[in-house]
Amino acid sequence: MAKKKTKDPQTMSFLDHLEELRWHLIRATTAVLIMGIIAFIAKGFIFDVLIFGPRNADFPTYRGLCWLSQLSGMDNSLCFEQSPFSIQSRKVAGQFSVHIWTSITAGFIAAFPFVLYEFWKFIAPALYENERKYSKGFIFISSLLFFLGVLFGYYVITPLSLNFLGSYQVSELVLNEFDVDDYIRLVRVSVIACGLIFELPIIMYFLAKVGLVTPEFLRKYRKFALVIVLILSAIITPPDIVSQIIVAIPILILYEVSILISKIVVRNNNKKQKKVSVT
Template sequence: MSDNRIVKAIKEKSKSMEAEMSFFDHIEELRWHLIRASIAIIIFMIVAFIYYDFIFDTIIMGPKKPTFWTYRMLCKLGEALHRPGFCIDKIPGKIINTEMAGQFTLEINSALIIGITLGFPYLLWEIWRFIKPALHEKERKAASGFVFYASLLFIIGILFGYYVIVPESISFLANLSVSKEIENTFTVDSYLSSVATLTLATGIVFELPILIYILSNLGILTVKFMRAGRRYAIVIILIIAAVITPTPDMLTMTVVSIPLFVLYEVGIVVAGTVEKRKLRQAQEA
């Protein structure tokens, strides 16, 4: 009797050890996926550091110049609509450095932000490689375009944030003056933080359909729930647009809100597709 208990205890212990080994194996595998993604980000960061003059003068400081693409398009739009107020031909405000190592830190931070932005699709690819073995064959086929669509939405969001939200925000804040006694002078860290935050935040917000797809697969979101909550979603989107764009004019808020409304409607279509797939699989089973 005691021998059976010993054998049973040994078997249970071996099962728990196998489970622990499996858990730590997964952690080790995840660690290597994250290491490879970090190496890719570092490589992009080094490339950005090498070509820093072009990146800083053309990309980072672009929205500060009246010759920026967005400002030129607004001028053309103003001419076509006979609304000269659309044209932005002056971006006042002086950008200064107030720290001893400020400009060196600026180079490092700028290169890191560029590295993260360019390396984001590869990070998604490594995450997909990690979770792919745990999925069933049908789940793999259903999520086969995850990296492509997530990267595409992120890039579209980055471009929208950089060419629409950032220039509108900088133009408004640089021209804002509550008194003639106050001169707008911005630190370079503040400027870089504003450009990076608005751009990356918009890229992340554009991942909304991917988030809806995941939540729909988990059964948390349904088409019925999203349609019923559309009125609340509109209010939330308007609040997000007001937070992202510090400009008070309705035109800018509308321009920012429209893509978010479209993303929400795309999310409803995505949730509907997931529900139909689940129903079809249930009927086949």
């Protein structure tokens, strides 16, 4: 049986590119659904261990804060003894709906490297041969940054938010009884948002590659970036200074890394232009 010939990207029409994109999206979506089905089956681990883990007093973040509190002579002021809120479901299909959407979210997180791989395969034909060699490194670094962001959102943002919002009361007459959908939405937004924010160096790499961003531009507007980071930290964290600083620090580090990456990209582009002009 004859092998199907791969179409030349240079001779492909707009509709051919759309067809190619459609198959990449189908494969990426299939991977997300497969991982989502696995997450759906592993309901006990996903919910009891992962989702509801940050409301337990023995969660690693709370143990670490308690240790720091005792080490700094603050007694047990930062220790988390028991959950200050309860979780309930007030809709008929509430728990089933939560189960479905949580499984899809978990499927997306687990399948992220493959989704990224399909995205890379779609844009790879438009790149130079030497740029395609970095595909494995690109997928690995992007996935690593995303998972680091997910872990940061899960172990830092989520417990800080739950501890603050769960214990906050306008009056002792008002009890904190959170709907399960709202609780999981907070966890989901914290985790996904941090995962995407940690992709900042990759985004800056591509912006520098096409000439939209330069290291001089990033240095010039560093002060404005600091303000934006603080505003962003205030949005995704509880309204207390400590939490905002904890979130702002890694984002600022990523911004400085982005400056270094853009500097390397611009330097390499200049070298290529010099070689072309000499030849």
